[in-house]
Amino acid sequence: MPLASGRPEEVADDEVLQRAITSNSQIAKTLLRPRPSLFSPPPKIREISVNRISGLNEDEVKALADQVAKARGKASSIGYASFTADFPRSLGLETVPAEPPLHHANISGWPEDSDPDEQRKRELQLAKAFCEQATPSVVWES
């Protein structure tokens, strides 16, 4: 049964996922490359929030990124990085639809290790792999 957005409950490998950029600390603007901070889960949530943007036009994509930023107390998004859903899957992570809001999903399954240094290392390596895969980023003109 499709979700409220009309998207299927299963996220297909070729679906494009958007991670909204909400802080200057998440992107090297001169290179238009996301930094690992964009793809590291927060300590208490252990998921990263994404939008499914396949089939949406540029305005709709921007509106979704801005919606993410506004829901999190920011005036607007700075831009976004995108990748296809097969990528997190290849790293052993899972993309789970989580509507509402429309088109929203979470990437979960981040490593947990009893050694905090080991966990930091694994998270950094995963985040770095995302950065390599997700470039180039889109940054809105301010």
Added chain:
Amino acid sequence: MSSVNLPCVLGVGACWLTAGISEDARSMETLVSRFKEESPTRSVVLQSPVDRLATDLAELVEECGAENWDGYGAAPLDKTAVSRGKKLLHLCPPDLPDPDIYAMPNGDLALDWDFDRRRTLSVTIAASPRLAWAVIHGDEEFGGTLSFIDQFPERLASTIRSLMALA
């Protein structure tokens, strides 16, 4: 040929110095005077790399020092991590380029040496004595943790140099 128009600072008696100067010099004097009038309090500060990094770090603490700075639930930038990061930057060998400095959602301070898409090294600094690092070097991806107490880790320096060598 242009001459230099010495300003008439010695009083009326010395104003003969401005007599007989070229048009170019008069134009320059006018430009300098206008700049002084329009920008009486503006100064240009040339920062050393260490000062610039200190400024970047101060701005980062300002932006990422509070809970949820990214809106996604990030922890505030850890003060001990910042202090250790300053120490690491201070010990950075002078032949290495300046890194980009940013914050991680877990409160770590992070440094990137980013040469191109497949030649990049990231380090995260926490309160613990170990640094986490990750490298993309051509087809290789590697990393780990390194002890950092009083010296810039040699493994880190040599890896950054090898990434630079391919630039």
